[in-house]
Amino acid sequence: xxxxxxxxRDNGVLVLLPVGRLDSANARTFESIIMDHIGNGEQHLIVxxxxxxxxxxxGMRVLLIAAKRLNASKGKLVLCEMQDHIHEVFHxxxxxxxxxxxxxxxxxxAVF
Amino acid sequence: MPEDLxxxxxxxxxxxxxxxxxxxxxxxxxxxxVPKVFVxxxxxxxxxxxxxxxxxxxxxxxxxxxxxxxxxxxxxILTIEDNGSMFDPTIDTEPDTESSLDRREVGGLGLHLVKxxxxxxxxxxxxxxxxxTLEHDLKPASG
Numbered sequence: 311x312x313x314x315x316x317x318x319r320d321n322g323v324l325v326l327l328p329v330g331r332l333d334s335a336n337a338r339t340f341e342s343i344i345m346d347h348i349g350n351g352e353q354h355l356i357v358x359x360x361x362x363x364x365x366x367x368x369g370m371r372v373l374l375i376a377a378k379r380l381n382a383s384k385g386k387l388v389l390c391e392m393q394d395h396i397h398e399v400f401h402x403x404x405x406x407x408x409x410x411x412x413x414x415x416x417x418x419x420a421v422f
Numbered sequence: 423m424p425e426d427l428x429x430x431x432x433x434x435x436x437x438x439x440x441x442x443x444x445x446x447x448x449x450x451x452x453x454x455x456v457p458k459v460f461v462x463x464x465x466x467x468x469x470x471x472x473x474x475x476x477x478x479x480x481x482x483x484x485x486x487x488x489x490x491x492x493x494x495x496x497x498x499i500l501t502i503e504d505n506g507s508m509f510d511p512t513i514d515t516e517p518d519t520e521s522s523l524d525r526r527e528v529g530g531l532g533l534h535l536v537k538x539x540x541x542x543x544x545x546x547x548x549x550x551x552x553x554x555t556l557e558h559d560l561k562p563a564s565g
Contacts, residue, residue: 311436311439331439331442333438333439333442333467334435334467334470334471335435335436335439364442364460364463364464366464366468366471366532367468367529367531367532367535368467368471370531371528371529374526374528375528377523378523378524378526378528381523381524382524394457395456395460395461396460398457402519402534402535402538402539403517403519403531403534403535404518404519404520407520408522408523408526409523
């Protein structure tokens with residue numbers, strides 16, 4: 311299954327905006343997109359959740375893999391613009407302790 | 423009074439999108455808050471993915487998953503039945519939610535999330551089927 315992922319540059323940092331659902335049916339597609347960017351040398355990455363209505367553990371797994379890979383090469387993954395109920399999922403999982411989650415895009419770009 | 427949602431589907435991940443649209447329509451009809459619709463769709467994604475990827479249906483001649491969603495007074499009740507091999511999702515180990523990024527294990531979170539969000543969870547194996555019931559209170563507990 312496909313997932314639409316919009317891409318922007320914000321102060322030189324690549325921003326990925328997955329649209330709609332990031333679930334077990336399309337997580338592999340999202341994984342290829344994000345890992346291709348990292349493989350092409352992107353060290354700093356923002357995933358902006360403003361257009362994402364749903365994520366399951368399959369989608370979170372991809373973000374964890376990407377964060378680990380970037381961390382290993384002294385890069386960084388930052389998440390932002392999450393709705394409250396999605397933030398809750400990241401909190402229950404303990405992901406908010408290991409991946410920075412910022413309220414706004416502006417504060418996310420300020421991390422770099 | 424809006425009707426219950428009854429869906430029978432074959433265990434395939436490609437069914438999740440259509441199923442989530444039906445749950446959202448059910449949520450609209452019953453005036454459910456967005457976070458409650460979200461946790462139902464999260465539970466369906468996690469449980470169906472779990473059943474499909476762990477090969478629960480290898481010995482089933484006609485693999486099926488039945489989903490029943492209803493509102494009873496102030497409780498949202500989701501029942502999922504499948505004719506795969508016996509699996510009690512209420513007895514699993516706690517996933518790693520505390521170690522550092524380098525050491526954090528990938529996976530094992532799905533069922534933990536489902537159970538964390540539900541107010542009550544029950545499982546039984548009846549008539550050759552797994553039946554999991556998740557209850558979500560629609561009003562916060564008083565007092």
